[in-house]
């Protein structure tokens with residue numbers, strides 16, 4: 001990949017982060033701003049009238065109309081946490097500012113929490129990224145390729161349809177020869193109808209799709225897209241094909257990122273979350289410091305989930 005301004009942009013330094021989000025009060029203020037930008041609003045009846053009080057060291061807001069009580073974190077990804085918000089915000093910093101993300105094991109070391117807590121924080125934040133990216137639609141010109149997760153050859157081509165591999169579709173929107181946005185989605189199979197269903201959600205009608213010869217990619221036409229199949233060779237020859245250069249480059253980056261940060265994640269169970277994390281960081285790469293408030297907002301808008309729910313990811317992909 002040629003050097004460019006995005007790769008050399010200045011992210012947020014740890015010193016700068018500590019200055020902005022180093023205290024519990026600063027994190028609470030950032031969370032309040034993300035959740036109630038125009039002041040408190042009751043989640044049940046939408047009334048702004050309220051009183052506040054403290055119970056067991058926790059600040060609570062009580063609606064003056066319906067008496068409903070809420071804490072700052074209730075109903076968000078931070079709900080029921082026993083950890084200080086500063087720990088969560090540091091996790092958000094590490095997850096967004098590192099080029100290849102960070103594993104739960106490394107997060108455990110950096111945050112000084114147990115592995116279970118680090119894993120849960122990471123997966124709840126990944127769930128927020130997944131939710132945030134679900135509605136992203138690619139348009140104009142999109143390069144499309146099929147790949148799979150699992151084992152050593154994540155991102156590779158062989159193993160199509162193999163049982164313990166998780167098939168996923170990689171799509172990259174380009175403009176003037178440069179990549180703009182991407183999507184990576186686990187698919188249950190490669191049937192034409194499955195591809196069509198994916199395209200209706202992931203691509204705007206009228207998108208021009210350039211793909212390799214996988215016959216079921218013709219399904220994008222059912223979603224109102226035009227399809228240009230380009231039969232080409234396999235292996236290195238295909239990776240260098242100019243019409244697929246970005247989708248292949250991103251698949252290579254994804255493979256390195258997953259190999260470096262999560263050695264043994266369970267692809268069938270958590271594959272979509274890892275893909276969404278990579279997708280989120282790629283699609284927000286234009287402004288690294290803005291990724292912090294953006295992920296805080298995504299976490300606020302994600303429903304509160306129990307540990308059991310987060311661990312049973314495959315049931316609600």
Ligand SMILES: [Zn+2]
Pocket residue numbers: 042043044045046047063064065066067068
């Ligand atoms: Zn109310």
